[in-house]
Amino acid sequence: MLSQILYALPFLAQGFAVTLWVSLLVVVLSLIAGVALGVGLVYGPAPVRWAVRIFSDTIRGIPILVLMFFVYYGLPAAGLHLQSFWAAVLALTLFKTAQVVEYVRGAVGSIPKGQSEAAMAIGLTFRQRLTSVIFPQALRRFLPPWINGVTDAVKGSALVSLLGITDLMQAINQVIGRTYEAMPLYILGALIYFAVNYALSYASRRLERRFAFIRD
Amino acid sequence: MGYALNFNLIWRHFDKLWGGLLLSLELAVISIAIGIVIGLVLAVWYVSAGRVVRGIIAAYVEFIRNVPLILLVYLVFYGVPTVVDLAYDAPTSFVLTLSVYSGAYLVEVFRSGLEAVPRGQLDAGKAIGLTPWQRLVHVRLPTMLRITLPALSNTFISLFKDTSIASVISVPELTYGAQWINFNTFRIVEVYLVTTAMYLVTGYTLLFGLRLVERRFRAAR
Numbered sequence: 387m388l389s390q391i392l393y394a395l396p397f398l399a400q401g402f403a404v405t406l407w408v409s410l411l412v413v414v415l416s417l418i419a420g421v422a423l424g425v426g427l428v429y430g431p432a433p434v435r436w437a438v439r440i441f442s443d444t445i446r447g448i449p450i451l452v453l454m455f456f457v458y459y460g461l462p463a464a465g466l467h468l469q470s471f472w473a474a475v476l477a478l479t480l481f482k483t484a485q486v487v488e489y490v491r492g493a494v495g496s497i498p499k500g501q502s503e504a505a506m507a508i509g510l511t512f513r514q515r516l517t518s519v520i521f522p523q524a525l526r527r528f529l530p531p532w533i534n535g536v537t538d539a540v541k542g543s544a545l546v547s548l549l550g551i552t553d554l555m556q557a558i559n560q561v562i563g564r565t566y567e568a569m570p571l572y573i574l575g576a577l578i579y580f581a582v583n584y585a586l587s588y589a590s591r592r593l594e595r596r597f598a599f600i601r602d
Numbered sequence: 603m604g605y606a607l608n609f610n611l612i613w614r615h616f617d618k619l620w621g622g623l624l625l626s627l628e629l630a631v632i633s634i635a636i637g638i639v640i641g642l643v644l645a646v647w648y649v650s651a652g653r654v655v656r657g658i659i660a661a662y663v664e665f666i667r668n669v670p671l672i673l674l675v676y677l678v679f680y681g682v683p684t685v686v687d688l689a690y691d692a693p694t695s696f697v698l699t700l701s702v703y704s705g706a707y708l709v710e711v712f713r714s715g716l717e718a719v720p721r722g723q724l725d726a727g728k729a730i731g732l733t734p735w736q737r738l739v740h741v742r743l744p745t746m747l748r749i750t751l752p753a754l755s756n757t758f759i760s761l762f763k764d765t766s767i768a769s770v771i772s773v774p775e776l777t778y779g780a781q782w783i784n785f786n787t788f789r790i791v792e793v794y795l796v797t798t799a800m801y802l803v804t805g806y807t808l809l810f811g812l813r814l815v816e817r818r819f820r821a822a823r
Binding site: 444447448449451452455456459460463464537540541542543544545547548555558559562566568569572573575576579580583584587 | 664665667668669670671672673674676677680681682684685763764765766767769770777780781784790791794797798801802805806
């Protein structure tokens with residue numbers, strides 16, 4: 387049993403690399419899109435605010451799995467042919483973006499109105515107000531939940547196995563298909579996911595304590 | 603772009619979606635009921651326990667929270683029966699998984715709820731001569747439940763969405779029904795539009811319903 391698992395380790399490592407790659411792409415892309423849409427939600431004109439609100443509430447109201455199947459099977463019908471890898475990344479990114487939008491709204495909303503009024507009073511432009519006054523303060527509120535939410539991206543990436551992408555989850559299932567050693571391999575997989583996510587949530591808790599001195 | 607929407611085949615097989623939705627709700631309700639029992643018992647135990655028990659409960663919570671649900675679903679359905687002499691069908695297996703999963707989230711909810719019960723209430727209970735058990739059942743738990751009600755509704759709604767993972771072990775819930783129609787009729791866009799609408803309508807109806815319940819209990823204070 388042990389020798390079979392040792393034999394499978396390089397294959398599992400490859401799957402793990404795919405898991406990390408998917409998670410990284412999703413985290414980076416959703417950060418960019420989420421901050422842009424989040425700023426739109428807080429400062430945008432009414433149509434933008436409404437569009438972002440509907441986007442976020444719709445995405446957060448359905449299971450990721452349904453969103454993923456919708457994107458994967460539905461896009462070709464709309465004339466867009468993506469590789470399954472990119473369809474999966476797109477679906478997970480849409481989901482994560484909606485989360486980031488809410489973190490941004492919460493973080494920016496927690497900055498007292500007096501701050502932007504003061505910035506306006508000394509003649510800063512909108513862009514200057516955002517980059518020099520609001521964002522540096524909002525960052526402390528944004529970081530802890532965001533880092534904690536990175537664990538959701540890593541956990542969510544396990545769903546890409548359902549589109550036939552050989553991530554860690556799929557690699558484990560394939561090794562089990564060969565060796566019939568279900569329990570040891572699932573436990574090994576669980577421990578790998580646990581190690582990554584626990585480190586992330588630990589970092590998030592440390593940061594939260596670091597910023598605990600800030601009071602509303 | 604030669605794709606024309608046609609919902610006829612969806613309505614013909616709508617029973618797959620409707621039956622699936624009912625099963626999704628059923629799975630979520632049973633799982634949260636068991637999860638509440640697990641969460642309550644462990645939370646009450648946690649706040650009065652020594653370091654070893656606390657460590658074990660914390661390990662359970664952290665383990666579940668940091669592992670993908672889909673892996674836990676596979677582990678319970680395909681893994682556990684190979685080492686324990688147990689036989690269960692896929693829906694039972696999934697309910698088992700989701701109960702243990704929600705239990706881990708609810709321990710945290712209830713534990714922080716218990717800690718949020720004002721000290722004065724417990725002292726007052728002591729002052730009028732309630733036994734520790736009476737203080738727990740008549741003072742601590744009711745106040746704690748009122749405090750945690752919003753978190754409980756959120757957990758329930760996210761469990762309802764998590765039931766879609768049951769499709770990977772062929773439990774015929776809503777997502778499974780959608781995939782069945784997808785593969786058998788190829789009305790892909792239509793079936794996922796209808797399924798999305800069903801998840802949204804059910805989820806937001808639950809949300810508003812539960813918010814009304816919360817408001818009622820807050821008023822009863």
